[in-house]
């Protein structure tokens with residue numbers, strides 16, 4: 001009996017010290033970050049999702065497991081912010097490769113706009129920036145869930161003929177006329193680092209400086 | 225014969241227009257355009273951004289009212305702003321260029337958006353873009369497609 005209690009106590013102490021140690025290490029780590037914030041929260045797991053990548057393969061939580069991933073959300077009808085973000089990631093990737101970094105994350109981008117950004121569209125678009133980039137499309141509500149989990153946000157803006165604009169929140173379906181008229185998307189533009197446990201690890205807000213991002217990625221992945 | 229002369233005149237005139245617009249710096253109406261460029265994009269990009277510096281050397285504020293280019297469904301004047309944590313790209317009725325000032329069109333800020341291209345643009349190609357200002361003047365620019373400035 002006493003032996004059993006003893007074993008339980010020892011195990012609790014080990015787990016606690018591991019936990020404290022872990023927190024302590026990550027706190028020290030986050031102070032050294034230049035371009036990112038630690039977002040890891042063991043109490044908030046990513047929801048189950050199942051999407052489709054640009055080769056029409058299933059893309060779900062398993063695709064984040066046992067590797068590092070840099071994830072962003074885009075839409076291809078964006079001439080400005082999204083191409084800049086993808087360009088920054090291709091620069092970032094080449095910096096990591098040039099430095100001989102031990103870990104070069106997979107680069108994945110999920111569309112906010114699966115109605116227009118089908119897997120076929122994404123394939124041509126995303127691989128233009130780097131052959132290895134993977135575009136992901138799929139069910140709008142699954143994407144919305146993921147957007148929410150990552151703390152991202154978007155809304156669609158439709159302009160009527162008279163120039164008046166209407167905003168549709170991301171959970172609101174678009175009316176038929178809006179699909180015909182076309183729409184813009186206001187969106188957050190963070191880049192996220194997903195850990196090998198399949199959970200959100202860190203996030204890079206704007207502006208994206210590829211050199212500083214590379215420093216942070218090396219620091220984060222080496223101290224994982 | 226008359227027909228030939230008139231067509232010759234037309235050709236000469238159009239040559240004149242092209243050579244004039246080929247230069248980035250001309251100052252008949254107080255407006256000069258510097259470093260215009262179209263951002264190279266994936267072959268299936270549904271929209272393309274046009275960027276430049278518009279200088280107003282006159283004593284009056286000038287507005288850019290619209291832009292046109294053949295081979296696109298339409299061109300819109302846009303401004304991207306960072307608001308409430310979001311990048312918002314909003315359609316603008318005009319672009320203001322204040323007297324003795326300039327407006328810089330660049331990624332993440334003011335830009336002209338060319339919507340639904342008929343065909344893909346390749347690096348080094350030129351797009352003819354017409355700008356229409358509220359002082360009655362208009363300019364046609366030969367804008368090069370390139371990766372970045």
Ligand SMILES: [Cu+2]
Pocket residue numbers: 079080302303313335336337
């Ligand atoms: Cu735009």
